Amino acid sequence: MAEDDRLELPSYLEHTPDVKKRIETLRGRPVVMSVESLGREFDANGVRTTALSRVSFEVRQREFISVIGPSGCGKSTLIRILAGLDYPTSGTVRLDGRAVQGPGADRGMVFQAYTLFPWLTVKKNVMFGLKMKGVARATAEQMALEWLGVVGLSEAADKYPGQLSGGMKQRVAIARALANEPRILLMDEPFGALDAQTRCSMQAHLLRIWEAVDVTVLFITHDLEEAVYLSDRIVVLGANPGRIVEIIDVPVSRPRSPAQFLSGHFLATKQRLEELIHGPQMFQRIRAA
Amino acid sequence: MSELAEGEVDASTFDPMEEPVRPRLLAVRQPLSSRATFSVGVLAFAIPFLLWCALSYLPFLWHPLVLVQDAGDTSVPGTYAYLAEGQLVEREVFVARNLELSRAHKKLATGERSNPIYFQPPHAVGRALYTAFTTPPEGIGDVWFHESLLQSCKVIFWGFFWSAVFGIPLGIACGTFSFFSRLFEPFVDFIRYMPAPVFGALAVSIFGLAEEPKIAIIFIGTFFQMVLVVANTTRTVDLSLLHAAQTLGAKNRQLVWHVVIPGILPALYRDVRILIGWAWTYLVVAELIGEKTGLSAFIYQQQRYRHFDNVYAAIVIIGLVGLGIDQLLAFLGRYFFPWESGNLRLFRLARSVRQAIPWGLRPEPGVAPTR
Numbered sequence: 260m261a262e263d264d265r266l267e268l269p270s271y272l273e274h275t276p277d278v279k280k281r282i283e284t285l286r287g288r289p290v291v292m293s294v295e296s297l298g299r300e301f302d303a304n305g306v307r308t309t310a311l312s313r314v315s316f317e318v319r320q321r322e323f324i325s326v327i328g329p330s331g332c333g334k335s336t337l338i339r340i341l342a343g344l345d346y347p348t349s350g351t352v353r354l355d356g357r358a359v360q361g362p363g364a365d366r367g368m369v370f371q372a373y374t375l376f377p378w379l380t381v382k383k384n385v386m387f388g389l390k391m392k393g394v395a396r397a398t399a400e401q402m403a404l405e406w407l408g409v410v411g412l413s414e415a416a417d418k419y420p421g422q423l424s425g426g427m428k429q430r431v432a433i434a435r436a437l438a439n440e441p442r443i444l445l446m447d448e449p450f451g452a453l454d455a456q457t458r459c460s461m462q463a464h465l466l467r468i469w470e471a472v473d474v475t476v477l478f479i480t481h482d483l484e485e486a487v488y489l490s491d492r493i494v495v496l497g498a499n500p501g502r503i504v505e506i507i508d509v510p511v512s513r514p515r516s517p518a519q520f521l522s523g524h525f526l527a528t529k530q531r532l533e534e535l536i537h538g539p540q541m542f543q544r545i546r547a548a
Numbered sequence: 549m550s551e552l553a554e555g556e557v558d559a560s561t562f563d564p565m566e567e568p569v570r571p572r573l574l575a576v577r578q579p580l581s582s583r584a585t586f587s588v589g590v591l592a593f594a595i596p597f598l599l600w601c602a603l604s605y606l607p608f609l610w611h612p613l614v615l616v617q618d619a620g621d622t623s624v625p626g627t628y629a630y631l632a633e634g635q636l637v638e639r640e641v642f643v644a645r646n647l648e649l650s651r652a653h654k655k656l657a658t659g660e661r662s663n664p665i666y667f668q669p670p671h672a673v674g675r676a677l678y679t680a681f682t683t684p685p686e687g688i689g690d691v692w693f694h695e696s697l698l699q700s701c702k703v704i705f706w707g708f709f710w711s712a713v714f715g716i717p718l719g720i721a722c723g724t725f726s727f728f729s730r731l732f733e734p735f736v737d738f739i740r741y742m743p744a745p746v747f748g749a750l751a752v753s754i755f756g757l758a759e760e761p762k763i764a765i766i767f768i769g770t771f772f773q774m775v776l777v778v779a780n781t782t783r784t785v786d787l788s789l790l791h792a793a794q795t796l797g798a799k800n801r802q803l804v805w806h807v808v809i810p811g812i813l814p815a816l817y818r819d820v821r822i823l824i825g826w827a828w829t830y831l832v833v834a835e836l837i838g839e840k841t842g843l844s845a846f847i848y849q850q851q852r853y854r855h856f857d858n859v860y861a862a863i864v865i866i867g868l869v870g871l872g873i874d875q876l877l878a879f880l881g882r883y884f885f886p887w888e889s890g891n892l893r894l895f896r897l898a899r900s901v902r903q904a905i906p907w908g909l910r911p912e913p914g915v916a917p918t919r
Contacts, residue, residue, distance in 0.1 A: 342791075342795050343794075343795075344791050344794065344795070362791070362794035362795050363795075363797060364795075364796060364797025366795060367795060368791075370788055370792060372788050374786075374788050374789055374791070374792035376789060376807065376810070376811070377887050378810045378813070379810075379887075387798075387806070388796035388797050391793075391796060391797045391798045391799075391806070419886065419887040420887075422890075432792075435796065436796070439796060439797065
């Protein structure tokens, strides 16, 4: 590609007025989850490896925040600690000011692997969390059907997970997590196992749900476009040890649409992510080639 | 087209429908066609049966003995003069006797080649399968065939029942909690290597001569295996399902009841089917300790009366009952786990029964979801 053929992109730090306003509003919202100087070390056969080192950030009410980074940067370890499925070796995670200890219904989670209970119908899967809480059967059933309506799967209520496609399974998983009305929805590469086309429609679907429902989302991904397309802010992690490299306020206006994939701000953000993740030298090498 | 070498097929005119690919009978790791599956399955039983028929009915194949029909002139002395009508003797003996008789120029013995008494032809066993049920017991204290069959089934049932009642929960506990695994499994492993029959004498002195020691032997034979098998099955529960349940607010006991147990049910059911087979193998040993009872006692007693047709009939019946139970469980299994089989019939039946019951378990009117 000739040098003059390159697009003239705006800086990713440049914000249009409506983006600026959105960022301002977000900063004014209360903090839902705060991650304070989180560290996690693993000890395997006497070899100490640091998976996470002094990771700190805050997630605000109704924010959509993504965590992105190269493989081995500790993304999954981080979200497992936030969910309470793993523990930090230093630092704390606070939810509404209280330190997190172990998993709980206040943090819903959608996993990359399909984790619907195969022996329960779709409706009963969504009712699971409510049943654990002791919600009456009839009420739980009604709520489950409502949430299935939100993800657009009302007709599948009596099917078993084995009868659903991958995308449908993840939509049910989202409904199941949301039915519990968690303070924050943790999503660990939820669309990683889906094909490109399904992933695309799932992203649009997730945005619509997030707009319609009062929920805060923390989303882990390794897909740069996905992160830019979905998020308000992107936490970029570096590897060895896993640490925060930069937190980017996404300069793309809302509501989002696939047309924005080619907008200047979108591309500029994506370019910055690419630089951060693959390193500037590698990026220059590719550009030179 | 003329450019094609001999034997080559022009791709443009090749019609795959013209010559259907026939699956080969011997293809590495390939399934058989449905017709072949059926006929080979029939052969599995037909070949041993035909072999049995051949050995029974073709006198030149085996028939190592001679059934004496006429002993010839019994006044001729000789080493083999004991030959009498109706006797089964070795062929060499029969020939030697006739040699003695022919040297004396007397009437020769006649007889027909026959198999040993322990080798019964199919028709005799087939007849015994019926007559075993209709023949009254011979000796005092002997029981009818169907009574001994019932005794056996009872012993199996209770032995297996008690080992399941204790073994399944213990196995699930061991598979779920490392604490219980560490507490029980080493000891269970230790006992498992002691053959159940060695406890026979102990069982008799503790429980007496009746059914109890037999039930105890079957319990010992299956219980310890069951704990380990169920524990291993429990460990196959997908960890990510447990994690998902935890993020949905499930606590320890809820995890066991709502994730671990339903998650292993189909596998547990398959385990039970295999373990019932174990129980049957211990049946014969168990029934011969203390007072002999059940099918084993019947077999033992028929062997003493030299009714080998009945012996075979009883063995076949044990096989048939075992196979029957296994097939019945396999058949029912297809209805129990609709998420694996896709068979919703039992599920629908349960739902309609629940809805037919006028009290409880129904969504209250007014809050019933609209569909």
